[in-house]
Amino acid sequence: MTSGDLSPSDAELLRAHVEGDKEAFGELVRRHRERLWAVALRTIGDREEAADAVQDALLSAHRNAARFRGDSAVTTWLHRIVVNASLDRIRRRQAHPTVPLPDGSRSDDRPAGVEPAAPAVDHETSMVVRQALADLPADQRAAIVLVDIQGYPVAEAAEILDVAVGTIKSRCARGRARMALALGDLRGRDSGHVAGGNQDAAETVPSGPGAATPRPDRHERRDQR
């Protein structure tokens, strides 16, 4: 808070809420809800589920505010709760698979479809990018949402997702690569390369043992804290 800014900081609002100020948490929510919504929406890819995740997460934050120890910024803490609520919903969907649609396109760790697009200059491109993002594994998607869409520094994204910085870098890098492969036709159209449209490209990424030679034999080396 600058000297000319008389509005309370996030930490002050949270403290006031814990001490019984009935307006403080609402003010905190109003400050950050748009970004929290954006993270939930992009991570889950379904508007209704994202709305439920945001609501559940904020209720949880409201309830457990006294446990916030100030080890991180309040916004980081709020984002962590929202991201976890979003990932929980994705996992729940995996645990209780839905009946596949007739076209068999539904995957339970992925959104049923891309959320309705906002008006965009290139609507088609936007839709393709959203679909490629939605097709990523949830952990890669969450990392990319925070870093590449919301613009969080890698270190803060790592804090939000409670993993090591190297893990965030790896998840982002691998997710971008999958998207790049999926968007091959788009790139071909833009740069004059031969179009190689492949919406299933994520499944063609070699990732198992023996998928490439020669290579070091550790994959999630970065996935350590």
Next chain:
Amino acid sequence: MTGAEFSGVDIDLLADYIGGALEGTPDESVVATLIAENPEWRAAYESLSGGVSLVRAELGRLEPEPMPADLAARLDGMFSAPTLTLVKGDAAAPAKPRSRSRRWVTPIAIAAGFIAFVGFGADYLAGRSGPQTDDTASSAAGSADLAQAPQILNTGTDYSRATLSAEPPQPLAAPAAPRSAGAFGESEAKEQDRSQIALADPALARLSGQAALQECFEAIERENLGGVIAVQTVDFARFDGASAVIVRFTASNGGWAWAVGADCGTRVAGADTLDKVPVP
């Protein structure tokens, strides 16, 4: 570029290299060597680098989507200082016929700064013995039966296991429930079309909704294993410092006071029971 043309390349490892995830590790020089010496790795590197740059640019261009207005309003309602909205209904006026599917009757009483619902859950009160008739509904609006109707309180009391069996605190100067319900109902309740009490504790806001509270009761009934429960009081309060709803009821296995959490009635949490004690 689909990946198929780079079958001899570990795309994940190459992606890690491009994304800087290998910096400072032995793998970094291994991959650098592969790119320098292996044409397939070099081609994959050049292609993937361009593709990744394009992806980042496209991601950065995604338009933000504003939070839906209904969600924003819901959050405002949940986290604002408590205000009171009322359930449609009028405890003093003659009751109208109710649909067979409607399980809760919702006249409201407010007295001495606390909120009391009366007649909320008449079938639980009556052991869910059958569809409610005009006569029973009318009598529920009368003073005699209202004395037995379940009250919904919002005392904010912090209960513990030792105090859970105690009756919820009552206001010292509470007017008779039928009178206050009638006065309130005639002036405002008719104008309201939606039931929800905005509570002092927003963590319990979900349970202030009629449907959610009903699901909570049903979850308690399932877990109590004592058959149909007849709810006597519901107190929006706390238990050992945590947001809780204290539900007192009777069933075939006796009288009980259950402290349930904010997730009571959800599929995942069930009754979300924090504690329960028998009551005389």
